[in-house]
Amino acid sequence: xxxxxxxxxxxxxxxxxxxxxxxxxxxxxxxxxxxxxxxxxxxxxxxxxxxxxxxxxxxxxxxxxxxxxxxxxxxxxxxxxxxxxxxxxxxxxxxxxxxxxxxxxxxxxxxxxxxxxxxxxxxxxxxxxxxxxxxxxxxxxxxxxxxxxxxxxxxxxxxxxxxxxxxxxxxxxxxxxxxxxxxxxxxxxxxxxxxxxxxxxxxxxxxxxxxxxxxxxxxxxxxxxxxxxxxxxxxxxxxxxxxxxxxxxxxxxxxxxxxxxxxxxxxxxxxxxxxxxxxxxxxxxxxxxxxxxxxxxxxxxxxxxxxxxxxxxxxxxx
Numbered sequence: 001x002x003x004x005x006x007x008x009x010x011x012x013x014x015x016x017x018x019x020x021x022x023x024x025x026x027x028x029x030x031x032x033x034x035x036x037x038x039x040x041x042x043x044x045x046x047x048x049x050x051x052x053x054x055x056x057x058x059x060x061x062x063x064x065x066x067x068x069x070x071x072x073x074x075x076x077x078x079x080x081x082x083x084x085x086x087x088x089x090x091x092x093x094x095x096x097x098x099x100x101x102x103x104x105x106x107x108x109x110x111x112x113x114x115x116x117x118x119x120x121x122x123x124x125x126x127x128x129x130x131x132x133x134x135x136x137x138x139x140x141x142x143x144x145x146x147x148x149x150x151x152x153x154x155x156x157x158x159x160x161x162x163x164x165x166x167x168x169x170x171x172x173x174x175x176x177x178x179x180x181x182x183x184x185x186x187x188x189x190x191x192x193x194x195x196x197x198x199x200x201x202x203x204x205x206x207x208x209x210x211x212x213x214x215x216x217x218x219x220x221x222x223x224x225x226x227x228x229x230x231x232x233x234x235x236x237x238x239x240x241x242x243x244x245x246x247x248x249x250x251x252x253x254x255x256x257x258x259x260x261x262x263x264x265x266x267x268x269x270x271x272x273x274x275x276x277x278x279x280x281x282x283x284x285x286x287x288x289x290x291x292x293x294x295x296x297x298x299x300x301x302x303x304x305x306x307x308x309x310x311x312x313x314x315x316x317x318x
Contacts, residue, residue, distance in 0.1 A: 001055030006068035013071035025074035026065075027101045028091075029053040030082055062094035078102040084112045084168065088120045098122040105130055105137070107268075110144045111168030111203035114218060117148055118166020118205030119178075140219075140268050144203075146244055147217040147285050151205045153246075154215045169202035169221060180208045183234065183291065184226040190264055191220075192273030200267055209288075212237075216287045220267030222258070225291055232293050236260050242286040249284055256280065263287055 013024050031054070048054065057065045057075040065075055075095045077087055080103065092098045098120050103109045105127035116122035130138060155164055165178035167187050174197070175188040185206060191197040204218020216223065225234040239252040250256075258264060266281045273279065 001049055002057075002061040002064040003068055005055045006057070006065045010069040010071055013069060017071045023073040023097075023099075024071060025076050025099060025101065026057050026069075026072060027076050027078050028056045028058050029078055030080075030087065031056075031058060059090040059094050066094070073097070074099055076101055079112060080104055083172075084115055085119075085173075088112075088116050088122075092120045092122075100125040102126060102128045104128070105133060105141055107140060107201040107203075108170070110140060111170065111201050113144060113148065114166045114203040114205050115168045116166070118151070118164050120166070121164075143219070143268060143285065147219075148205070150242075150244060150246075150286050151207055151215065151217045154207045154209065164205055164207045166205045167203065167221070170200075171198060178206070179228065180206060180214070182228045183208075183212075183214075184228055186224040186226065188222050188224075189220055190222040190266060192271055192279040193275035193277070195271050195273050200269075200271075202265075202267065204265065211290075212292070213288070213290045215242075216263055216265065216289065217285055219265055219285055221265050223263040224261065225263075227293060231296050233296060234291050234293055236263075237290045237292045239263065239287060239289040241284055242288055243284055244286070252287070263289055 009026055016024055055061075059075075062075055065072070074097055075091060076099045077091050079087060079100050088098065098116060099122060100112070100116055103112055103125060109127055113125045113127075116125055127141060130141065151164070163180065165180055165185065167176050167178060169176065169187065169189045175186070178185045178187065187202075187204075189197045189200055189202040191200060200220060202218070202220035204216060204221050206223070207215040207217075209215055225236070227234050236257060239257050240248050241250040241252055243249050253260065256264065265285060265287065266279060266283050270281050
């Protein structure tokens with residue numbers, strides 16, 4: 001079935017290639033097992049040949065599609081259900097680039113967008129039904145577009161940078177570890193003190209600007225920093241909250257950085273906390289920070305001793 005569909009699509013794609021240089025893609029209805037039933041509508045399926053929507057451009061038959069339809073540029077997923085990390089990784093591996101032509105427009109979909117753009121370097125995402133939503137429904141999505149634009153500008157403008165990472169934190173994945181060069185980022189959901197984070201979404205992207213400088217965008221997360229080499233410790237040298245135009249909005253310190261221990265981005269949705277000291281939710285969602293590194297105690301002693309011995313050896317000289 002995959003060969004039959006791909007052969008037909010190639011006849012169309014090869015003709016289209018004669019008149020346009022625009023990227024050509026075909027989107028896949030995923031064959032994930034989905035615990036949802038809608039009368040008269042196939043939400044998921046196609047695992048059995050001969051049943052709709054089998055034969056589509058799924059990763060397990062990608063070699064058939066790329067062979068039978070070489071005029072296509074991309075094989076892409078309609079991403080509404082399933083594990084985004086697994087699905088995005090699989091399509092990024094078999095396609096010439098990653099694009100999401102259909103996805104959810106809610107907080108779950110926003111998290112998928114940051115994961116796709118930051119971690120798998122997707123060329124774009126397209127939430128479904130934006131034009132039919134109320135403004136209140138898609139205000140977090142509008143905010144996400146603003147943050148993604150800031151990250152894209154930083155990544156594009158940083159020739160010395162070392163790439164980016166993206167993440168989506170949820171009940172299924174409440175914390176995750178990412179690596180940028182020698183820096184290890186421990187990411188977890190951020191909620192107010194005493195607030196149960198269940199059901200909350202944290203999402204974002206961190207861009208390496210080079211020289212131990214980074215840009216973080218997103219909502220609802222906490223970042224703690226470590227070095228790949230356990231002999232070294234990492235500290236926050238400075239943290240700035242930025243506006244969408246890149247201008248400095250605030251220097252952050254104290255409680256705003258957990259006493260210099262973490263980057264804190266409040267969630268997009270406010271939650272009432274039983275703790276008498278409230279969390280500050282006023283944040284643009286964009287932070288630029290720099291780090292410093294110090295050796296652990298045994299190596300620190302060695303570093304301190306060497307200048308001392310040099311001084312004693314030269315004592316009395318001008």
